[in-house]
Amino acid sequence: MEHLDIYLKADRDAVDKANNNKRCTMYIIYIKNISTDCKYTAKRRYSDFYELRNQILCLIENHCSTCDEHYEHIKSYPFPGRTLFPLLATQSSVIAERIDSLCLFLKDLLGHVLEGSDAQCTHTDATIRRKLIVEFLELEENNLMPRARPHPAESRTPVLHHRPMRATTSATIHRATSKSPRKPRVAADTCPRCLDKWINCLCEDDDDEVLGPQRHSDG
16 A cells, blocks of 8 residues: 555543543544545543444354455554553553554555455455445545556557648639740740741731730731
């Protein structure tokens, strides 16, 4: 669970509203999802951790061989024991030991449900998910999952930059299609049609287009 950062702190001057506002030591659970940068907190007493552990053990005991393995693992975990005298629970050494042990206990249970294999018992998996995530931490499972990574093919997709196309207007098309071959340049005394001197030109004067100066007949 490299994407989760979990640690605990102790508030010795907390007030337990459910127990006639008596002062107690409250353990504050801090959870940060590094991949999404979301943070969550929950306040629980030592007795809440103790009850969580006992409830999970009772629900998975003697269910199947897989559940029995998890039962033995959780039962043998170095969970901090209860103190005989309430004043001992407020000592710094006891609180420091509980912070370390309870934090590792949470990480171990979360690692079971978030990184467990498909071969594990669905009963154990569902039990721990409900008791730990939903009821104890009061979170949705999606909040504890890492952010989905993009597909490698999508991350390597090049970005194509297209040059803007030059706008083509009707005037541009007209200029491109209306060009005609250049007419050869001739001297002023030369007929542009037969390229002969005007005095020798035999072109008819009644043509549709007059190409050169009019020749006048005698008389």
